[in-house]
Amino acid sequence: MKMERVGIVGYCQLKPELDMMMSPYEAIYSAVRGALDSAGLKRKDITTVVTCTNDYYDGKTISNCFKVEAGGAYMKDETKVEMDGAHAAAYGQYRILSGNHKLAMIYGFSMPSCYLYEPVRILELDPTFDRTISLINSYTAGGMQMRAYMKAFGVSEEEIAKVAVQGYKNSAKNPLALPDVKKSDISVQDVLNSEVLSSPLRELMYPIPCDGATAMILAPERQSLKITDTPVWITGMGQCQETYYLGDRDLSKSVSMEKAAEKAYKMAGISDPKSEIDVAELFGHTSCEELILAEAAKLAENGKGATLLDSGSALNPSGGAMSAFTPCACGLTRIVEAAKQLRGEADEYQVSGAKKAIASGQVGFCAQNSILFVLEGGG
Amino acid sequence: MAHKVQPAIISCGFCEHASKRSDVNMAELVNEAVEDCITKANIDWKDIDAVVNGNMPAFEGANMPELWMGDHMASKNKPLLRVTTGGTTGGSVTIAGYYSVASGLYDMVLCIGFEQQSCGDTTVGLASVALGEFSIFSDLGYTIERMRSNMGSGAAIGVASYQAMNYMRRSRATEEDLARVVVQNRRNAAKNWWTHLKMPTITIEDVLDTPYISFPLRFGMVCPASDGACAMLITTEEKAKQIADIPVYINGVASYSNESAIIGIDCAGAGQTDPCEQLGAMKSAEVAYGQAGISFPNKEIDYAEVYSPFPNQELMWVERIGLFEENQAPEAYRNGVTALNGELPVNCSGGVNSTNAIGASAMERPAEAALQIMGKAGNQVPKTVHTALGHGWGGSINLITHVVMSDEPQRKWR
Amino acid sequence: MVRAEFDFWVGIVMDKFYDGLQNKQFIGSKCSKCQRVFLPPRNRCGDCFAKAEEFVELPENGVLKNFTVSNYNVTERRARKAKEPIMVGLIQIDGADTGIIAPIINISPDSLKEGMKVKVVWAKNVKGHPNDIAGFEPVGGG
């Protein structure tokens, strides 16, 4: 099934900070305003707004209720996706493809400085058993996933540490990375010496939740070409949710991403992702998960994900989730970073000659629900 | 222009609603509705391409519960999208289902709205709508007493009573008019199998006999808190014709949002100076009717399901969404126009006033409207329904959803 | 208003499981179509979307499928460093087809190994609660 192309015509990513001085409404306003300005559009041009915030992350019910004005949604068709920003982008894409809307504003926002990220994630667990015993959390799930991966494919800790090091080095070049993770002189040994969160997962393999907001504007093919000379096209999208129970899943692989990628590639007409994809911006919750997702997206053989660092498609040139991990916005940021690469706007970390890129988002423990976008550059 | 897809509803399922569904957990509750829906549609669960769902998470203490409930939603290894917009969640989910099909990416989409309020603390949930706003008040010099007296009416019931005051002043509706709406809804609910408050013998006097909660709303006029779930299957025109006897085509959807009422962002002034003016509802109605090619809603709509936890809202909404002239609704209710055998039946399912499982409520409105067109509703109206409407509101009365459906596809727009 | 409290109904299937715990017994459920046995039980099989309401009594022994040793104790309230590392295991009880998450006890973290045989240790007072499973210990003391 070939789908109509949807264009990314503008975006804005706020500079992430550990504790932002802005109020939530101000942050959303800045991101949305910035996106409109980057595309040279006005508020009246927007026809629909898809917001991505989470009630439990915001500490209030109906978290989009008061964000109507800040998000430019006054008297606009507004809705909220309570997942990752990338899922909101997918919903924006549905709305554009249906023909009912001509310009969709999508934003994702969260402020982990206002809440405790790890404890709030406990609320995602099955309240009839897992939540009461409180043994599953992002650390232990990440640890088990990493052990399963290492055992299944005989991968060593060093190789995964190398991915983390690459993430930090890439972040150092990214002006929109969190200042605390810009470590250009970090070594594999530093990662392996860092504190154990949950064996074998170490502190430096796990991103720091930080405040941020990202906004992106989508438009149909015809309108995109009028708005900008360099639109980035969404040519494929796939999404999948696998089962929740960790005991049912093979954690060394990601079924959700495999199915999502299969669908996205089919839609975009990509038969050999290894050679066709130039840039991969994958939202992995840990360094190890980045490899699992890359393998599930068929960029490398199972267990050979670490070879991507030396050759093949560029894996997370922006630093990935390591550079700025904002819940609710991280997936959207990945799409924006991929779009930057395709437009040639990523100065220091530009991948030369990038034509096709993929960007992913996820929610749930061990990437339970994954979404993958295939993007293509060139007006 | 590429070929556009016409989405259609083929089946709706419910679980039994009650104040405490203590025999099931959230996942099993949803499962009941999903099974009801899939069985009635007579399809295999593998035919479902994607799932859209939503609820009000803060009322149940579970963040993104669809993650662990996925297997019970027939969504294993399938795309799943979660849409939550407060009271309008169900409506937003229906609309998300519509767009999933209309985009041409999925053929058969299962929409689910659910709520198990007996697990949680609805008061805290509702208060936390503006918790951030409340926390700022101490900086502004609010004392605890002032806060209690002023903010006690700031929650949903408060917003509704402000609305009621304004509406009653405008239309000269009396408390008896409000009670009449309640009586009509609860008597209707008694004939519908899945509803919560079934009161076949209730009278206006019974309602007016209860104490005030917040002037002019009385205890007997307020919606209950229910546990329940609703599921709906949306598919393409071609498939719908094969599967269903009478497919219900969704011809217009809109969800326009207004500024918040009563409290503004960061405690600033609220933009809605009159909470019963409802620009958002009028605009949503206009857009949805426009898409569906309806020019005279009061003549063309045969049946309406309106989201009204409080009786004054039912009177207000039917006017704002163009079914009655301004201030004429109370009289229409008096004359039985909106009754089961009236000219324009409204809320024959019993409405939100009788059953309010928040995340599901706004979906039960289009679902019941669709069932009336199919002729399969629990409380079926005697006349033939061709065009029907499902409406929802939520947030600080600033989020509105509209779903207009008909037994004929709308060719003009496609 | 500092916290919202919730009481989740566990449903009939999980109620049976907790009844079992009260009698120091694992009760799983079996899919009516693919015959897979789930522990903890659920009333639906995700793969077949068929009812899984046939109850099966399961033994106390199992295999350690996966594990991790965490230095952090994360609860709904806070995430803080644990006094002692917490050993979390994914255990497949003999006769069940899915794993159950439970703590591992009576062994040093270094000697944990995948594929180890483990046996349940019940809490002193069993009262039909998830915490009735005090943990799993290696068969023969590790």
Place this chain on the structure above:
Amino acid sequence: MPLPDYIKKQYKKTRTLHGNWYLMNYKYKFNLSRTKVFLKGLKDGVCLGLKCRSCNTVSFPPRLICGRCLVMPDQWVRLPETGTIATGSATYEADDKNRERPLPVIAVRQDGADTIWLHNMPKDIDFHSVYIGMPVKAVWAKERTGSWFDIDYYDALEDPAVELNKKEQEK
């Protein structure tokens, strides 16, 4: 009212497991830069509204963002002390003491402003005499400290429209 006659089915009561949501762990961030100017104005006995240069909407209390234009308004305007009641309600306290005499809570639209804010009426006012559209005037607190309640309450003004209405009815 006959209560539980609608409960048809007794559902089996299963166990419950407890869960919490610790709202005290949350912080809420605000931008009070506009509100501070407004509060300073109240301290000086001046009602300041914030005007959006793009759509001329005046907000009182000031809004950080004008949702209609998506800009940050920055023009301060002085507003009169009078206003009208935009909407109102009466709260009944849970402890039943004030059932006879509920507390009126009103939302006032200051003259010249386009937004409303919640405020109080004097305690001895009869709630049934309050109506929507009633003109009111701000009464300043004795000691002004730069808080929301430097305007202590809004007092009713004489409404010429009421007299007119009465005459109409007499006719």
